[in-house]
Amino acid sequence: MTYGSTFAAWRADTPAWPAYTGHAFVRALGDGTLPPAAFLHYLKQDYVFLIHFSRAWALAITKAETVAEMRLAAGTVHGLINEEIALHIKTCAAAGIDEASLFATQERPENLAYTRYVLDAGHSGDLLDLLAALAPCVMGYGEIGRNLAAQKTSDNYDDWISTYASDAYQGLCRDVGALIDAAVARRLGDDPTASPRWPALQARFAMATQLEIGFWAMGLDP
Amino acid sequence: MTYGSTFAAWRADTPAWPAYTGHAFVRALGDGTLPPAAFLHYLKQDYVFLIHFSRAWALAITKAETVAEMRLAAGTVHGLINEEIALHIKTCAAAGIDEASLFATQERPENLAYTRYVLDAGHSGDLLDLLAALAPCVMGYGEIGRNLAAQKTSDNYDDWISTYASDAYQGLCRDVGALIDAAVARRLGDDPTASPRWPALQARFAMATQLEIGFWAMGLDP
Amino acid sequence: MTYGSTFAAWRADTPAWPAYTGHAFVRALGDGTLPPAAFLHYLKQDYVFLIHFSRAWALAITKAETVAEMRLAAGTVHGLINEEIALHIKTCAAAGIDEASLFATQERPENLAYTRYVLDAGHSGDLLDLLAALAPCVMGYGEIGRNLAAQKTSDNYDDWISTYASDAYQGLCRDVGALIDAAVARRLGDDPTASPRWPALQARFAMATQLEIGFWAMGLDP
Amino acid sequence: MTYGSTFAAWRADTPAWPAYTGHAFVRALGDGTLPPAAFLHYLKQDYVFLIHFSRAWALAITKAETVAEMRLAAGTVHGLINEEIALHIKTCAAAGIDEASLFATQERPENLAYTRYVLDAGHSGDLLDLLAALAPCVMGYGEIGRNLAAQKTSDNYDDWISTYASDAYQGLCRDVGALIDAAVARRLGDDPTASPRWPALQARFAMATQLEIGFWAMGLDP
Numbered sequence: 065m066t067y068g069s070t071f072a073a074w075r076a077d078t079p080a081w082p083a084y085t086g087h088a089f090v091r092a093l094g095d096g097t098l099p100p101a102a103f104l105h106y107l108k109q110d111y112v113f114l115i116h117f118s119r120a121w122a123l124a125i126t127k128a129e130t131v132a133e134m135r136l137a138a139g140t141v142h143g144l145i146n147e148e149i150a151l152h153i154k155t156c157a158a159a160g161i162d163e164a165s166l167f168a169t170q171e172r173p174e175n176l177a178y179t180r181y182v183l184d185a186g187h188s189g190d191l192l193d194l195l196a197a198l199a200p201c202v203m204g205y206g207e208i209g210r211n212l213a214a215q216k217t218s219d220n221y222d223d224w225i226s227t228y229a230s231d232a233y234q235g236l237c238r239d240v241g242a243l244i245d246a247a248v249a250r251r252l253g254d255d256p257t258a259s260p261r262w263p264a265l266q267a268r269f270a271m272a273t274q275l276e277i278g279f280w281a282m283g284l285d286p
Numbered sequence: 287m288t289y290g291s292t293f294a295a296w297r298a299d300t301p302a303w304p305a306y307t308g309h310a311f312v313r314a315l316g317d318g319t320l321p322p323a324a325f326l327h328y329l330k331q332d333y334v335f336l337i338h339f340s341r342a343w344a345l346a347i348t349k350a351e352t353v354a355e356m357r358l359a360a361g362t363v364h365g366l367i368n369e370e371i372a373l374h375i376k377t378c379a380a381a382g383i384d385e386a387s388l389f390a391t392q393e394r395p396e397n398l399a400y401t402r403y404v405l406d407a408g409h410s411g412d413l414l415d416l417l418a419a420l421a422p423c424v425m426g427y428g429e430i431g432r433n434l435a436a437q438k439t440s441d442n443y444d445d446w447i448s449t450y451a452s453d454a455y456q457g458l459c460r461d462v463g464a465l466i467d468a469a470v471a472r473r474l475g476d477d478p479t480a481s482p483r484w485p486a487l488q489a490r491f492a493m494a495t496q497l498e499i500g501f502w503a504m505g506l507d508p
Numbered sequence: 509m510t511y512g513s514t515f516a517a518w519r520a521d522t523p524a525w526p527a528y529t530g531h532a533f534v535r536a537l538g539d540g541t542l543p544p545a546a547f548l549h550y551l552k553q554d555y556v557f558l559i560h561f562s563r564a565w566a567l568a569i570t571k572a573e574t575v576a577e578m579r580l581a582a583g584t585v586h587g588l589i590n591e592e593i594a595l596h597i598k599t600c601a602a603a604g605i606d607e608a609s610l611f612a613t614q615e616r617p618e619n620l621a622y623t624r625y626v627l628d629a630g631h632s633g634d635l636l637d638l639l640a641a642l643a644p645c646v647m648g649y650g651e652i653g654r655n656l657a658a659q660k661t662s663d664n665y666d667d668w669i670s671t672y673a674s675d676a677y678q679g680l681c682r683d684v685g686a687l688i689d690a691a692v693a694r695r696l697g698d699d700p701t702a703s704p705r706w707p708a709l710q711a712r713f714a715m716a717t718q719l720e721i722g723f724w725a726m727g728l729d730p
Numbered sequence: 731m732t733y734g735s736t737f738a739a740w741r742a743d744t745p746a747w748p749a750y751t752g753h754a755f756v757r758a759l760g761d762g763t764l765p766p767a768a769f770l771h772y773l774k775q776d777y778v779f780l781i782h783f784s785r786a787w788a789l790a791i792t793k794a795e796t797v798a799e800m801r802l803a804a805g806t807v808h809g810l811i812n813e814e815i816a817l818h819i820k821t822c823a824a825a826g827i828d829e830a831s832l833f834a835t836q837e838r839p840e841n842l843a844y845t846r847y848v849l850d851a852g853h854s855g856d857l858l859d860l861l862a863a864l865a866p867c868v869m870g871y872g873e874i875g876r877n878l879a880a881q882k883t884s885d886n887y888d889d890w891i892s893t894y895a896s897d898a899y900q901g902l903c904r905d906v907g908a909l910i911d912a913a914v915a916r917r918l919g920d921d922p923t924a925s926p927r928w929p930a931l932q933a934r935f936a937m938a939t940q941l942e943i944g945f946w947a948m949g950l951d952p
Binding site: 474 | 855916919
């Protein structure tokens with residue numbers, strides 16, 4: 065199972081990809097050894113991340129060229145703001161952290177670097193530049209969720225794992241993959257890897273993957 | 287009934303407001319004399335308008351400072367793309383125009399001027415600049431819908447009128463009014479008309495009102 | 509003499525191009541019959557135009573991918589703000605209009621439509637989308653200046669004509685033409701007209717040309 | 731000597747300011763103990779920084795509301811691209827690094843975090859949000875240059891120090907300070923610290939100061 069041919073190509077040419085999807089933080093979610101303090105710290109940073117990541121998907125709406133592109137981006141914004149963020153709020157609430165505290169979380173530089181890079185990819189380029197920077201988070205979490213659901217040896221982080229392994233989230237990944245494939249075909253044609261823009265898009269994807277690795281490392285360092 | 291105190295203040299200081307909400311096009315919707323060709327021409331242009339107007343509301347998400355601001359802007363984008371636009375598609379389909387033709391409508395300069403002005407208000411300023419340019423369309427249609435529902439002498443354009451007179455649309459206007467009031471209080475304080483920014487915001491609202499008048503005039507000129 | 513191969517291709521596929529460069533306003537500059545009130549009205553609107561057109565060139569700096577692209581865009585912004593605008597200020601001052609009045613000119617919808625369209629081309633797309641919308645003004649004025657210098661039958665508007673016929677302005681047109689050719693080659697490769705993006709870029713150029721025609725028409729209608 | 735009253739207020743309320751202007755990297759420039767490899771590493775990263783910092787100043791042009799704001803921002807872009815960056819190119823060239831290599835420098839996350847934060851401050855807010863994020867770099871370097879010129883105990887980094895201590899750079903700091911004071915007065919009035927926006931602007935300045943500290947730390951870690 066995969067999430068479209070463009071994602072598959074970007075992923076295959078990103079040597080750091082396994083360091084992201086198989087990071088120590090990820091493994092510790094699967095075997096249940098992640099310290100609760102690290103998980104809570106991660107959730108708080110990820111709440112702030114999702115705020116700015118939603119802004120980046122909203123930027124995608126402003127850069128869409130077709131109604132189909134707009135609809136999918138709008139659906140993703142809606143899903144992020146009203147569903148994915150809601151999980152963070154619920155989990156944090158159970159740990160005694162209300163949403164106002166979440167929103168007031170001091171954003172760490174590793175967090176800030178990532179989302180502002182994605183936003184700038186959108187502002188400086190077109191929809192493809194933005195999608196290449198958005199893809200590693202969306203699809204990487206899909207891949208991590210699917211892997212952990214199959215391989216986990218502990219139920220400690222089951223809520224988190226099943227969110228990203230869920231049919232709903234896997235469907236989102238496939239939809240985003242189809243959006244990217246169509247957006248690429250529309251702008252680069254049938255042989256996109258031959259386009260002079262391909263290396264720059266590949267580099268966007270690789271940089272966002274690198275920033276994901278930095279985010280996990282930050283997660284382990286509350 | 288009104289849509290918040292900021293809107294009320296902007297509306298009161300915009301001499302052209304009645305020329306917008308009481309335009310000949312509006313009156314012809316109410317008495318049923320609007321030629322069907324003009325209505326269809328208007329709907330096609332308005333479809334293109336809503337595409338770009340949705341982009342402007344998406345821009346608002348990227349410029350929000352609170353989760354409440356983000357949620358309401360995201361809800362509005364969703365409503366525009368999946369509900370208000372849907373009415374246009376349905377009405378045009380009934381007249382034999384499919385969505386691909388709608389999307390391919392040649393955008394008239396009066397249409398283009400309006401939405402690009404709103405988008406630039408957002409890019410050049412902050413959320414308030416954008417909201418001041420968004421307000422005349424949202425609330426003006428609410429007011430027009432309410433007025434026509436009470437005063438109409440024909441049922442020819444009942445679908446259109448009842449869309450904007452509906453509880454759902456009136457509720458949206460009140461929600462947007464509350465969003466604007468809160469966004470203004472957050473940035474300009476308790477006495478916003480005393481802020482040095484007030485005249486510029488008022489001017490944004492007035493310019494968007496003027497562009498609405500141009501849009502109705504274009505509607506009468508298929 | 510021309511301004512690069514991309515411009516030549518866009519120009520050749522824009523049927524409305526002669527209606528822009530040979531507009532009645534242009535002919536009246538050349539034979540001296542343009543009423544002074546129309547010229548002054550045009551200059552005031554063009555001052556406001558240049559403010560927003562400079563903003564669009566500044567946006568190009570933020571969307572550049574190479575230092576060469578940045579330098580040329582920055583040089584153009586500098587030239588627009590400190591040279592081309594200066595001519596307007598000087599000419600208007602001679603007619604008793606100071607810069608504060610110029611800046612306070614009520615922007616006409618035909619004017620606003622044009623510059624906000626260009627800015628949105630940049631915000632919604634990449635540097636190529638922006639350059640395609642910027643090109644008709646820059647190069648069209650170069651062509652008009654050159655033509656009028658050769659064909660004029662009156663010296664009434666000599667200052668204006670010689671500004672755009674000057675070596676400095678013609679050099680700017682060639683530099684911008686070279687920038688566009690390089691930016692296109694960098695992003696679309698050696699056969700850009702075969703790119704799926706070509707029709708959209710061509711349409712940007714055609715729309716901006718149309719908006720230029722609207723601007724001249726506005727100029728004749730003080 | 732200072733650089734305007736707004737800067738003075740922001741600086742006074744930023745506890746981390748001395749950790750930036752008196753960082754170990756800065757002290758090592760003054761006493762000549764900075765390892766040449768660290769300086770060269772810093773210069774390469776700073777070249778990339780200045781590219782994106784110029785983009786942020788260009789964004790300021792697009793968000794200006796007065797011709798005076800536009801002119802000063804345009805002058806700063808010109809100074810950055812054609813003067814400050816030129817020093818880096820010259821110094822690096824002397825060390826055998828050509829501009830193409832400079833431009834190809836792999837941007838470090840600490841570097842990327844800073845400039846993308848500044849750009850996003852501009853995109854998400856208005857000119858004040860952007861200026862508050864731009865100020866720490868511009869004025870901090872002015873302060874550092876002035877201090878080191880007075881206190882240095884070595885001539886090893888004299889070229890660098892005299893660039894920022896120069897009358898030209900100090901004049902730029904005063905001009906930017908005056909621009910900020912005028913932009914604040916125009917938007918927040920005569921008592922800006924009483925504006926509800928003041929804490930958010932102060933926080934922008936503080937975050938950019940923090941990111942400067944991260945940049946120096948990166949400089950010491952080639």
